[in-house]
Amino acid sequence: MATMIQDTPHSNEPPRVALQSLDSLWFQVAGTICNLRCHHCFISCAPDNDKFNFLSLETCKRYLNEAAALGVKEFYFTGGEPFANPDMCEILAETIKVGPATILTNATLFRDSTLDRLQRINESTPYSIEMRVSIDGYSAEMNDPIRGEGTFDAAMKGVQQLVDIGFLPIITITRTWCGDDGDVLATFRQTLVDNGYTRPRLKVLPSLKLGAEVARTRGYHDDERVTHDMMANYDPAQLVCSSARVVTDQGIWVCPILLDAPDARLGGTLAESLVDYPLRHNACFTCWSFGAICSNVSTAATSTTDA
Template sequence: MNDLSPFAAPHVRPLDPAKFRDPLITAGGEVRAEVAMTRLDTLWINTGTLCNLACRTCYIESSPRNDALVYISLAEAEAYLDEALTLGTREIGFTGGEPFMNPDMLAMLDAALARGFEVLVLTNAMRPMQRFEAQLLALKSDRLTLRVSLDHYSQPIHEAERGLGTWDKAIAGTKWLSDHGFRLAIAGRQLPGETLEDARAGYAALFEAEGLNVDSADPAALVLFPEMDATADVPEITEACWGILGKSPDSIMCASSRMVVKRKGEPRPVVAACTLIPYDPEFTMGETLAEASRPVRLNHPHCARFCVLGGASCSA
């Protein structure tokens, strides 16, 4: 079966070893593009890489055993929430792993909402989330969105990625969120050879059949990630590419977001450039949000695959 994941594994590098070596200059001798931060619109907090699933091609390699990113604590998260308040940040995103594996997840969610942020939680809606149904109902808010990962609108393709028996459990959790009036979004994938229109139509049929209150035509409610082939070579992004592609660096994810991670064995959390590159020390921007506001040099294949050429973003 073809690799259906929208992400590449975090340690995969390009086929051409000459590429993505020098942070300033490309293999062709051109000035590498960089992205300046225009604002911190979204602050992501990685709750840890532990997950109840071991998906076949998880971009961050989450699993029941991978604790490369350890659980961040409430106190550590609150320090970043307070700093984000001073910077005018609009949205806090929680991702993992599975966020509801973290024992402080509900408290961190409450802390973010209490500070007035819009909050987005990425979840598989399975048992780790479902055990907190009563607490979630108490936190339900127009500022809280739960985005559930459904890898496809068909059970076989979803389970090829996430494992046998995962479909019914994910659908049950998703239906519970919808039935109880939560703001609900779905993260899915547009498969190779599938048009965007066909993908949205497939999800629309699923939403109608299951009674899910999700607008398949709304790109913030149904987020479809582009095809990502980890084995395919990708071009390096130069300063000239902005004009050639007709793109603004302000449209790239790292112009308006950062992610807090706590790496195993390190004494405190740090701020990474984006959600896709949590392990690479070159993309560690600092320990505080202020330090992390410096420009990001696009010296990683994900910068081309996902953001510049893929046109995708983890936030809505």
């Protein structure tokens, strides 16, 4: 019988993925600090989790300059909750001088001043700004047991606020149900339309069996690993680590998924991080199974709809 473990590196030499080109740069802009404490959060973000801290405007500018020199094409902001970082809007304003940006948010922390600033930034840039809003069900009954009481109503209000200032947020839903996605997506879409978001975009993500999710469901089985055979006819471009890196307050990590893995730190500069990486973690199995789970790009395995 397979043993259940949270995440243990391979002892045998695993397949390695080369960085084909550094197309995307992620900023762990809120570290692991979040106003919520979701039961499935794969890096266990919470108001009191400062294992990784906020990125400063100066730090972001430094890496934006290095990214521009390296030809990075797009930027992502995550956490934790990006808008918990008081510098988020200033950081975004600097970023869109260099390229398009996506912010992954729970949409529960928008002040009027934040929305005003976002609207002005969005209307002033030739680059696109995408908002990805996490909601894990089409009702409070479905969402709130995972994300916390009142979070469904708060996030739906946040979606409406974003729509009102001109965004078409991508609603990202972690797959916590059994069975077909079709009914869930249809009901979700109708709920959003009924709430005034007439052109909803939805993306379903697999759960990563790390962090808080281990207690909610399970950790990885020890046979959930990427092998050399599995990579034989596989396009590594589907893996985020083949084209992205993530900036944290403690250096550059290989991807936003492995923050808790010390061996995923690749250096202090982007130049130092341009190395290949062994797929030694169990979470790599989820990436291999589902493809581009972090980026805005959809794959056959991550359900995405644009109405």
